[in-house]
Amino acid sequence: MIFIATETDGPQIQDITARVGVFNQEEVETVTILWQEYLNDGPESCGYNFIVDRDGDLVLGFACYGPRDLTNGVYDLYWIAVNPDTRRSGAGRRLLAASEEAAQKAGARMIIAETSGTTAYDGTRKFYLDTGYVQEATIKDFYIDGDDLAIFVKRFQ
Amino acid sequence: MIFIATETDGPQIQDITARVGVFNQEEVETVTILWQEYLNDGPESCGYNFIVDRDGDLVLGFACYGPRDLTNGVYDLYWIAVNPDTRRSGAGRRLLAASEEAAQKAGARMIIAETSGTTAYDGTRKFYLDTGYVQEATIKDFYIDGDDLAIFVKRFQ
Numbered sequence: 373m374i375f376i377a378t379e380t381d382g383p384q385i386q387d388i389t390a391r392v393g394v395f396n397q398e399e400v401e402t403v404t405i406l407w408q409e410y411l412n413d414g415p416e417s418c419g420y421n422f423i424v425d426r427d428g429d430l431v432l433g434f435a436c437y438g439p440r441d442l443t444n445g446v447y448d449l450y451w452i453a454v455n456p457d458t459r460r461s462g463a464g465r466r467l468l469a470a471s472e473e474a475a476q477k478a479g480a481r482m483i484i485a486e487t488s489g490t491t492a493y494d495g496t497r498k499f500y501l502d503t504g505y506v507q508e509a510t511i512k513d514f515y516i517d518g519d520d521l522a523i524f525v526k527r528f529q
Numbered sequence: 530m531i532f533i534a535t536e537t538d539g540p541q542i543q544d545i546t547a548r549v550g551v552f553n554q555e556e557v558e559t560v561t562i563l564w565q566e567y568l569n570d571g572p573e574s575c576g577y578n579f580i581v582d583r584d585g586d587l588v589l590g591f592a593c594y595g596p597r598d599l600t601n602g603v604y605d606l607y608w609i610a611v612n613p614d615t616r617r618s619g620a621g622r623r624l625l626a627a628s629e630e631a632a633q634k635a636g637a638r639m640i641i642a643e644t645s646g647t648t649a650y651d652g653t654r655k656f657y658l659d660t661g662y663v664q665e666a667t668i669k670d671f672y673i674d675g676d677d678l679a680i681f682v683k684r685f686q
Contacts, residue, residue, distance in 0.1 A: 399599060402599060442555060443673070445673070446672075484668075508666075508668055509666030509680065511641075511680065511682065513638070514639075517638070523668065
């Protein structure tokens with residue numbers, strides 16, 4: 373079931389991020405920094421909302437989303453990751469749907485998920501295509517040579 | 530001539546931002562916030578580098594650029610604006626060239642300038658096209674309905 377993330381979810385969020393296998397060290401550290409801002413400043417102030425899908429005390433996955441600065445109604449899905457121990461639990465789709473619903477309630481006209489074009493992210497890109505996103509833009513060799521930026525957009529209007 | 534911006538440039542940078550005519554209130558306030566971070570924390574820490582084109586004490590324009598998080602060698606040109614009193618002084622091209630040169634020296638493989646698709650930005654988009662940028666992506670209705678995001682990229686390799 374989806375919940376707004378609270379402090380006690382922190383260790384499992386860190387653990388999932390480290391173990392999910394596609395994030396590099398800088399990305400793992402970035403999740404830690406955003407999580408600390410979320411806890412210390414609150415989502416309104418820092419712009420990062422964390423939600424978790426929890427089964428009892430077990431975190432099945434988490435997502436982080438928030439409004440894009442200088443736009444009117446654009447939300448970013450910054451992070452979404454599911455617990456590698458409980459894959460195929462449906463957590464990814466529940467987290468995505470909950471992020472979209474919250475964004476829409478906050479006035480989002482669209483939500484944007486930026487991801488990588490490498491084969492390690494084949495499943496991620498398929499996940500977005502299967503859930504109604506369109507890959508509207510690509511910036512070649514963005515993250516590093518051979519690793520494109522793929523910009524997926526889901527529009528609510 | 531191009532200089533690294535110092536505290537005394539602040540009032541003229543603010544003034545240019547407010548008077549250039551295309552930035553809304555939120556954008557003007559964002560420049561103020563980035564400028565304060567630049568002064569208080571320094572460019573290394575905050576990721577925002579400000580440069581000015583100065584003729585004596587007169588600031589002819591400014592630019593703000595910095596590395597994109599989670600990439601290897603992508604720089605963003607966050608802001609570039611020229612003094613409306615001294616248009617056609619060449620400040621825009623000098624600031625752009627200096628930003629690109631600094632980014633390249635810091636290891637940039639590409640520099641990205643995001644701008645608007647509205648007619649108010651016709652001159653800006655032409656400026657990028659004239660200086661070797663390619664509009665590699667567009668996200669329709671990004672800033673607000675009818676106001677697209679245009680992503681211009683200049684690659685150094």
